[in-house]
Amino acid sequence: MTAPYFAEVAALMGDPARANILAALMDGRAQTAKELAFVAGVSAPTTSGHLAKLVAGHLLAVEVQGRHRYYRLADPLVAAALEGVMALAAHGPRRHRPHAPGDAELRHARTCYDHLAGEVGVDLLSGLLGRGHLAPGPRDYRVTSAGAALLAEIGVDLAQAARQRRGFARPCLDWSERRPHLAGALGAALTARFFEKGYLARRRDTRAVTITPAGRRMFRERFGIDA
Amino acid sequence: MTAPYFAEVAALMGDPARANILAALMDGRAQTAKELAFVAGVSAPTTSGHLAKLVAGHLLAVEVQGRHRYYRLADPLVAAALEGVMALAAHGPRRHRPHAPGDAELRHARTCYDHLAGEVGVDLLSGLLGRGHLAPGPRDYRVTSAGAALLAEIGVDLAQAARQRRGFARPCLDWSERRPHLAGALGAALTARFFEKGYLARRRDTRAVTITPAGRRMFRERFGIDA
DNA sequence: ACGAGACTTCGGCCGCCGCCGAACCGATCG
DNA sequence: CGATCGGTTCGGCGGCGGCCGAAGTCTCGT
Structure with missing residues (x-):
């Protein structure tokens, strides 16, 4: 009856050219009109x-x-909304798409807006929870004292992350893994730190990220995961 | 580049007629083609x-x-994907829409697929958590022994809910409240029980639900919330 | 067996919108 | 100042796709 509202938004996402643009911006970086024209x-x-x-x-x-x-x-x-739609698209019985080149890398590790996603992102969150660095809370995850120590060593400024207007430490459903990874201010701060310290490296023209040898070592030692 | 995948899905949601259909089915009930033609x-x-x-x-x-x-x-x-897009649409600086009639009811209590959403749904989850009936877990909420007792009194079959293939007790972001309500098999079972016992009543042609006087009493006594 | 009703298929109309080339605006750099 | 480059605006073309009425299929009721 009353024209449902969300149709306009969905229609905006539904054009191939615009979808490409949105997908390109999913890594949280800003891009110029020209770059976007290319993608x-x-x-x-x-x-x-x-x-x-x-x-x-x-x-x-x-x-x-x-x-x-x-x-x-x-x-x-x-x-978040885009990830939701992607989860749906990825889940639907594979449409004639064996898998695109680069798909494996994307599933393994990528940025989701400004935080880490993919297999590694999901493992990171479950590692943090499993080792008692993060504890579930009613809305946000809570950083335990052990977790605070670990994050301080890595150089994450918890106080600053907590001050942000956005959610502090939220789960974000991963479209490829269908399990949550760590989002919110904490997820973003941690991911930013990984890039700064050279544990992760961005690639051109893709959201997939490379895990450096140093990063691989760090992920194993600090979080107990095989990246 | 490679035509992004999710565009097709978004385009399906993006047509007004189809969006109306999807919105009508958001309450989880099945409807005939004729009914859907009307909506x-x-x-x-x-x-x-x-x-x-x-x-x-x-x-x-x-x-x-x-x-x-x-x-x-x-x-x-x-x-879930639809709710994500709705959250976006609802959040975007109000488009010339003071508020549609029925909007208040919808925000107060409605079904989201097969579980309870809106103000009451959100309060229900936070009540369950606050009173220690539900405890946060890494993926699903966990039912405490106190919670198990309460749910048994209401007549919810926990064992059956746990057997389902879907997630057991998940948070689902509420588009109107922007805080989570209880989804998953447990959310669905609880909501179904509310309808069976006459605490909630469906209305025609809307996802909004009516809280009966008995329901109001029950919500206060059992969960400590003012519905 | 027949008619009614639910739903789909077919054929054709129409409008929206995505697309581009050309022209235009403003900032930067020599 | 002119040249160049990033970006937007304009005008016009073309096609996809949503829409309907009419006709077809299938199921049920009687």
Whole structure:
């Protein structure tokens, strides 16, 4: 009856070019219109139109810097909604897609907006819980004293993460593993630290991340997981 | 580049008529093609086409019963994905929509697929947690011995709920409250019991549910919440 | 066996929207 | 200042897809 509301949002996600753009921005980094035109596979004018629509629909935010315009996801909620739809798409009996190249890497380790996802991300969260560094709470996970010590060693500023306006330590359903990984301010801070210390390395044009040898060692020693 | 996958799913959700259909099925009940044609606001042939697409896309499942065809959501994951998109739509700076009639009722108490959502659903979960009937766990909530006693009094068969293939007791982000309510087999079993015992009553043509006087009393006594 | 009802298939219409090339605006750099 | 580059706006084209009415299939009731 009353035109359901979410249809507009879903329609925005439903165009192939726009979906490519959104997928490219799922790693939380901002990108210029030109870069996005490339990933979208359409011309610059067409891309511009799509971007305008996505901004109008509050899926993207734009930041002007000189003659560049950087687009990024407007809100972690957008990433969450996209992951939900992806989970659905991934789950549906495989549509004629043996698996795309790079798919294995993506399933193994990738960024989800600004935190770590994929097999490694899921293992990380269950490792933290299993070793008693994190304890489940009613809404957010709670950092135990053992966990606080561990995170301090790694150099994560817990106080700052707790101050953020976003949720502190939330589960986020992983579309490939169908089990949660660690999201929220803590997930983001931890992941950022992994990049800073060279445990993880971004790759060009993909959300998949490389785990460096140092990272592999660290994951085993600190969290007891085989990355 | 590689056509992103989830675009097809999002596009299925993005048509107004189909969105109406999906929204109508969000309460977990199955409905006939004719009923759905009505809620979709389009003719029977058009509806038939939409339904076929939704089934092909694995968003809906169909069950033939005599000369009727009952359509329902194919999987709880579909409901979860839809809630995610709804959360996004509800959150985006209110689009020229002061609030639709019935909106208040919907926010207060409604079914989300097959479990209770809205203000009451969220309060129910936090009540269960606060009173120590449910304890957070790594994936599912755990029923404490006190909780098991309470649920037995109400007549919920815990063993049967635990046997189900779906998750046992999961949080589900509530789009109107933006806090989790209780989903999974336990959420469904509890909600079903509420309907059986006449604590809740369904209404026609809406996911909003009525809380009966007996239900109001029960919610206060058993769970300490003002419904 | 017949008619009614539920649902789908078919055929054709129409409008929306995605697409591009060309032109336009503004910032940067020589 | 002109040249270049990033980005958007404009105008026009083309096709996908949603829509309906009519006709077809199947099931049930009687």
